[in-house]
Amino acid sequence: MATISLIGADVAACEKPPTEVDVVVVGGGFSGLKSAYDLQQAGLSTVVLEAKEAIGGRSRSIHRQSGDGIIELGATWINNTTQPRVTALVDKFGLDTAVQYTAGDAVFQGPDGQARRIPPGSPNAGNEEDAAIEISLLGKVDAAAEAVNITYWKDYPEDQDVTLDEWLAKSGYGNSSHARGLAGHLARALVGRESHETGVHYLLDYIKSGLGLVSLNSEDEGGAQYLKIKQGTTSIATNLAKAMTPGSVLVNTPVKAIKQHKDVSIVTAQTGQVFKAKKVIIAIPTNTYREITFSPPLPKKKETLVSNTKPGIYGKMILSYNEPWWRDAGLVGKFTSVSGPLCFSWDTSDPSKSQYSLAAFIAGDIATKWHALTDEERKSSIISHLESLVGEDLAGKARDVLEINYAEWTKEEFIWGAPTSAMGPGLLRKYGDALRESYGNLHFGGGETAYEWKGYLEGAVRAGERVAAEVIEALGKGQK
Known part of the structure; x- marks a missing residue:
C-alpha cells in the first residue's frame, strides 16, 4: 500500500x-x-x-482549561454489562472508568412551569392524577417497545405507524398536558426531534435497541449512563x-x-x-x-431514506464549578424541563481532579431557538434556567460558573446533528431493510x-x- x-x-x-x-x-x-x-x-x-x-x-473529549479533568462535549457513558463491545475496547486499551454519581434528588419542570424535587424512583408528576397517567404512559411505551422486532420491520401494524403525537392520542393520552410534555421530552432527549415529526415505530425501535426506558434513563449498574471513561471517550x-x-x-x-x-x-x-x-x-x-x-x-429505497432521515437537533453545554454545590444540597445533578432551554442534564464531575461539572443538553425545537442566539445569550440562557430550576437559595451558586464549554452538534459540518437521526412514520416499516443493504x-x-x-x-x-x-x-x- x-x-x-x-x-x-x-x-x-x-x-x-x-x-x-x-x-x-x-x-x-x-x-x-x-x-x-x-x-x-x-x-x-x-x-x-x-x-x-x-x-x-460524535465523541469529543477536551481538556478542561481551569484545571485537570476531561470535558465530554459528545458521547460520554458506557455500561460494562449491557454494552460489551465498547467495554472490550476500553479493557483492551487499558482505559480507566468511574461510576456515575447517583446520590440525591432530581429536579423536574413540567408543562405547568413549576420545578419540583423528585426523590429517586418517584414519578415526575405534581399530583396523583398526573402521576397515574405518567406511570401508565411510560409502561405502555415500554411494552410497545418490547413488542417491536428490531431486526424485521415489515410486520409493524400499519394502523399504528403514525407520529408519536398521533400514537399518544390513539392511546388515550392526548388530553393530558403532562403526557404530551413527557412524550415531547422523550422524543427530544432520545433522537433530538419533536413528537409531531418522529415516527412512533422508529422511536420504539430505538428504545428497544437500548434495552428499554429504564435502561436509557438511568445511571445505576443497568443504566446507559453508568460509567465514564477518565481519559475521555x-x-x-x-x-x-x-x-x-x-x-x-x-x-x-x-x-x-x-x-x-x-x-x-x-x-x-x-x-x-x-x-x-x-x-x-x-x-x-x-x-x-x-x-x-x-x-x-x-437505489431508490436507500435514496428515499437519505432524503427523509432527519438528524437530531442537539447542543450540549458543560458548566464547571469550584464546588459540587448541587451535591451539597442533596441533588443528583439531573435537571429535566419539558420547556427548556435546559432539556436535561447529568453530573459529569471527577472529584479526584477537583472537577465539578454539569452537562446540560438542549434538543429539538428548543435547540433550534437556542442555536439562533448569540454566544453570550446561549450561555446566559442555560445558566438563568438552571438558577430557576434550583430556586433562590441555590441560584447564586448556579450563577458562579468557573468554565463553560459547549458544542452545537446541529451546526457541525459533515455531521449536522446528534445523537442519532430520526425517521417519520412509515419509513422504517417500508424501507428499513435498505438501511444496511449493500x-x-x-x-x-x-x-x-x-x-x-x-x-x-x-x-x-x-x-x-x-x-x-x-x-x-x-x-x-x-x-x-
Missing part, C-alpha cells in the same frame, strides 16, 4: 495516481474506525477517510487509530465522489486524492450521504445501522463489526 500522510495533501487528482487498497472506509467515527481495525486484522489493506480535522465522530478512537497501520487514517479528507466500475470503486476526496478499492464502507450519518456524488446513483461494492455502517444501542458508542462499534464481517466474507478473507 502506498504511504499516506495523516493530513490530506492538496494535490490535483491528475498529479498523483490512485492509492490502491482493498477497502476504503468513509468516516472516522467509532463505526468506521472499528470496521477498519477489523479489516486490517483480517489482512485487508484499508484506509479511513475522515472529513473533519479529528477522528471520533475519544481516547477509544485514538487508540484504535494507533493500533492500525501507520498512515492509514486520514483527517481533513472529505469524500466528494464514489464511482463504481464492476468490481472496483474509485473514491475521490475534496483534496484531490483518489483511491481505488475493491470495497467501500460508508460509515457516516445517513443524512450526510447527500454530500457525496454516487455513480451510479444509490449496493454493488458499497457496504453501509455507521451508528444508525446498528440493531442494538443506536445513538450510543456501543451501537457504533457493533455496526462497525457487522459491516467489516460483511466485507471480509464478500472478499473471501478469513479473520486472523
Whole structure:
C-alpha cells in the first residue's frame, strides 16, 4: 500500500495516481474506525477517510482549561454489562472508568412551569392524577417497545405507524398536558426531534435497541449512563487509530465522489486524492450521504431514506464549578424541563481532579431557538434556567460558573446533528431493510445501522463489526 500522510495533501487528482487498497472506509467515527481495525486484522489493506480535522465522530473529549479533568462535549457513558463491545475496547486499551454519581434528588419542570424535587424512583408528576397517567404512559411505551422486532420491520401494524403525537392520542393520552410534555421530552432527549415529526415505530425501535426506558434513563449498574471513561471517550478512537497501520487514517479528507466500475470503486476526496478499492464502507450519518456524488446513483429505497432521515437537533453545554454545590444540597445533578432551554442534564464531575461539572443538553425545537442566539445569550440562557430550576437559595451558586464549554452538534459540518437521526412514520416499516443493504461494492455502517444501542458508542462499534464481517466474507478473507 502506498504511504499516506495523516493530513490530506492538496494535490490535483491528475498529479498523483490512485492509492490502491482493498477497502476504503468513509468516516472516522467509532463505526468506521472499528470496521477498519477489523479489516486490517483480517489482512485487508484499508484506509479511513475522515472529513473533519479529528477522528471520533460524535465523541469529543477536551481538556478542561481551569484545571485537570476531561470535558465530554459528545458521547460520554458506557455500561460494562449491557454494552460489551465498547467495554472490550476500553479493557483492551487499558482505559480507566468511574461510576456515575447517583446520590440525591432530581429536579423536574413540567408543562405547568413549576420545578419540583423528585426523590429517586418517584414519578415526575405534581399530583396523583398526573402521576397515574405518567406511570401508565411510560409502561405502555415500554411494552410497545418490547413488542417491536428490531431486526424485521415489515410486520409493524400499519394502523399504528403514525407520529408519536398521533400514537399518544390513539392511546388515550392526548388530553393530558403532562403526557404530551413527557412524550415531547422523550422524543427530544432520545433522537433530538419533536413528537409531531418522529415516527412512533422508529422511536420504539430505538428504545428497544437500548434495552428499554429504564435502561436509557438511568445511571445505576443497568443504566446507559453508568460509567465514564477518565481519559475521555475519544481516547477509544485514538487508540484504535494507533493500533492500525501507520498512515492509514486520514483527517481533513472529505469524500466528494464514489464511482463504481464492476468490481472496483474509485473514491475521490475534496483534496484531490483518489483511491481505488475493491470495497467501500460508508460509515457516516445517513443524512450526510447527500454530500457525496454516487455513480451510479444509490437505489431508490436507500435514496428515499437519505432524503427523509432527519438528524437530531442537539447542543450540549458543560458548566464547571469550584464546588459540587448541587451535591451539597442533596441533588443528583439531573435537571429535566419539558420547556427548556435546559432539556436535561447529568453530573459529569471527577472529584479526584477537583472537577465539578454539569452537562446540560438542549434538543429539538428548543435547540433550534437556542442555536439562533448569540454566544453570550446561549450561555446566559442555560445558566438563568438552571438558577430557576434550583430556586433562590441555590441560584447564586448556579450563577458562579468557573468554565463553560459547549458544542452545537446541529451546526457541525459533515455531521449536522446528534445523537442519532430520526425517521417519520412509515419509513422504517417500508424501507428499513435498505438501511444496511449493500449496493454493488458499497457496504453501509455507521451508528444508525446498528440493531442494538443506536445513538450510543456501543451501537457504533457493533455496526462497525457487522459491516467489516460483511466485507471480509464478500472478499473471501478469513479473520486472523
